[in-house]
Amino acid sequence: MNSSYKYLFGPVPSRRLGRSLGIDVTPFKTCSFDCVFCQCGCTTKLISERGEFVPFEEVCAELERWLREDGKADCITFAGSGEPTLYSRLGELIDFIKARTAIPVIVLSNGTLLHRPAVRGELLQADIVKVSLSAWDEASFQKINRPALGLMFENLLAGECAFRKEFPGELWLEVFLIEGINADPEQVRKIAAAVAGVRPDKIHLNTAVRPPAEAGVQPVAKEKLETLCGLFSPRAEVIATFSVAAGSAGELGIEKVMDLVRRHPATAAQLAQSFGVETAAILPLLDDPRLQTEARGGETYYKCR
Numbered sequence: 325m326n327s328s329y330k331y332l333f334g335p336v337p338s339r340r341l342g343r344s345l346g347i348d349v350t351p352f353k354t355c356s357f358d359c360v361f362c363q364c365g366c367t368t369k370l371i372s373e374r375g376e377f378v379p380f381e382e383v384c385a386e387l388e389r390w391l392r393e394d395g396k397a398d399c400i401t402f403a404g405s406g407e408p409t410l411y412s413r414l415g416e417l418i419d420f421i422k423a424r425t426a427i428p429v430i431v432l433s434n435g436t437l438l439h440r441p442a443v444r445g446e447l448l449q450a451d452i453v454k455v456s457l458s459a460w461d462e463a464s465f466q467k468i469n470r471p472a473l474g475l476m477f478e479n480l481l482a483g484e485c486a487f488r489k490e491f492p493g494e495l496w497l498e499v500f501l502i503e504g505i506n507a508d509p510e511q512v513r514k515i516a517a518a519v520a521g522v523r524p525d526k527i528h529l530n531t532a533v534r535p536p537a538e539a540g541v542q543p544v545a546k547e548k549l550e551t552l553c554g555l556f557s558p559r560a561e562v563i564a565t566f567s568v569a570a571g572s573a574g575e576l577g578i579e580k581v582m583d584l585v586r587r588h589p590a591t592a593a594q595l596a597q598s599f600g601v602e603t604a605a606i607l608p609l610l611d612d613p614r615l616q617t618e619a620r621g622g623e624t625y626y627k628c629r
């Protein structure tokens with residue numbers, strides 16, 4: 325992929341999504357949450373008001389160019405280093421893509437704005453929407469997600485439930501578990517009860533295997549996560565690994581690596597797996613001064629400075 329794209333990244337090979345072209349429509353790191361576990365670091369712009377943060381026409385022009393020059397991906401995913409539903413023209417962008425390609429559109433959202441009917445309406449054209457729910461009441465919500473002023477757990481849950489009723493596509497839900505904060509079975513039972521009310525098609529359990537915003541955030545052991553899956557209905561699936569499969573090496577270069585670690589800190593082995601190359605092919609790129617390392621779980625993770 326041409327590194328001159330500002331708003332598009334990838335396509336990134338993913339075990340669940342295949343080759344996913346990412347679209348990032350919020351500046352780093354504009355979000356309605358400041359989750360303690362965020363792998364992009366602390367939120368610098370904590371807001372719940374929507375805006376046209378990046379010029380709509382420029383994003384459309386990049387999409388047109390990508391469709392013309394490459395156009396091969398299994399899905400187009402709104403993701404990145406912030407909350408995509410904060411982008412005020414998200415619905416128009418989804419319509420723009422849908423009018424030009426049959427590639428499925430996926431939106432990864434924290435769900436905070438779904439209590440607004442207009443935001444729910446904009447997402448109806450997507451094929452898959454993935455939301456998150458990692459708390460069970462207002463206190464746990466404030467502690468884990470640290471939302472923008474005025475956002476409440478009650479509204480988050482009500483918004484996700486309302487969206488389920490209206491959305492004809494696949495609704496996935498991610499629960500992020502942190503040891504010592506929301507991963508005791510009793511706490512997870514309460515989260516599972518809230519999730520049951522949303523009625524997602526799939527439930528994913530994640531944990532802090534990659535460096536989080538707050539240093540004290542501890543991952544849940546894999547075996548424990550597997551056990552906790554059974555508390556959810558439908559049974560949850562653990563996704564707490566670097567969810568990528570070997571893909572085509574393509575033209576591997578530092579800009580591709582930067583595009584990926586800017587949004588997902590990764591080890592050399594994970595990057596190699598992501599790009600479908602030997603680890604030795606990745607190592608020389610990792611000396612780039614724009615990268616820094618962080619040790620976690622006995623592994624060295626690379627991320628942007």
Ligand code: SF4
Pocket residue numbers: 355356357358359361362363364367405406407434
């Ligand atoms: S994990 Fe997602 S929702 Fe939470 S702060 Fe990071 S980007 Fe925002």
